[in-house]
């Protein structure tokens with residue numbers, strides 16, 4: 001198999017979803033798992049989660065259409081985010097999808113629609129996670145930007161506007177919060193917020209959608225049973241399992257730990273500053289936002305017992321100087337054909353990579369030691385698809 005390539009460990013995928021389902025079954029046995037497309041929408045992966053019984057959690061017209069294309073049933077879609085289009089919004093609404101309203105224009109679309117039948121929608125709550133969990137929310141003092149703000153009355157205004165529409169039933173709350181810590185505290189705040197809102201407005205809610213953002217596959221971090229047990233304890237004070245479903249939208253916790261990226265050393269270059277180990281992989285494939293400061297990795301050397309080198313800087317194939325992955329300290333020298341295998345790189349990697357210099361690499365699935373290709377490496381022909389080489393038609 002030519003490097004670089006991604007490899008998805010099917011057994012880890014199976015284990016991840018089984019752990020989550022068991023946690024839900026034993027704590028809140030009325031649940032929906034919506035697999036977060038944005039985290040990794042490789043067609044094989046989204047088809048895998050469809051077959052596992054998950055809903056598609058989508059946040060744009062393209063993701064919505066992708067879910068339909070891959071064969072998600074017309075109502076097994078959770079449609080979130082501000083990037084819905086009016087036509088997909090209306091289609092999803094009529095098909096009975098779970099739709100969480102995120103912006104005023106969606107309320108307007110409902111008004112304009114002159115609905116002839118009763119429809120259900122949920123609403124995304126924007127609340128002050130930072131006050132409840134100082135230092136933990138993704139945006140700190142700048143605050144999150146999704147949903148309707150609970151504290152300043154925007155949420156209430158949205159509720160009032162929805163209530164005016166006789167054919168619209170508000171049936172759910174969406175409370176996803178992105179955090180730096182993925183801690184249990186975050187889910188405590190989410191569950192408390194759901195209870196507070198229910199109490200204040202006396203809502204009869206068919207679902208509480210707590211979103212994604214869980215840890216998965218890391219032994220020293222919270223596990224699914226802890227998250228779900230905590231949610232269940234708090235939600236159980238105001239909701240009952242029979243009437244109100246718990247929706248989770250995991251991405252990272254399921255797909256993150258299940259993917260490796262295999263690269264080879266192609267050159268070693270010594271300058272007066274550093275010893276650079278050039279590989280055929282790149283940060284753009286496993287850290288496209290260039291934010292990671294460390295990686296889980298293993299090294300496979302073609303021979304043991306090489307000279308121990310004080311510092312070797314592992315670099316990617318691009319011509320960007322900052323395509324440097326890590327510094328390997330006090331380790332045996334790396335040579336051409338040695339392999340570096342990065343682990344737990346399934347989330348926000350493949351789906352965020354740019355088509356820069358080299359195109360998307362091969363992707364395999366490892367099923368009990370047998371490897372199956374699930375995406376062919378992109379070539380220039382894939383790159384030029386949908387492009388016009390000559391100007392022909394005025395739009």
Ligand SMILES: Cc1ncc(COP(=O)(O)O)c(C=O)c1O
Pocket residue numbers: 036039057080176178211212213214249250251252253347
């Ligand atoms: C609304 C929503 N749901 C689910 C997720 C998935 O989060 P994660 O991949 O961290 O589990 C996100 C990520 O930003 C999100 O915005």
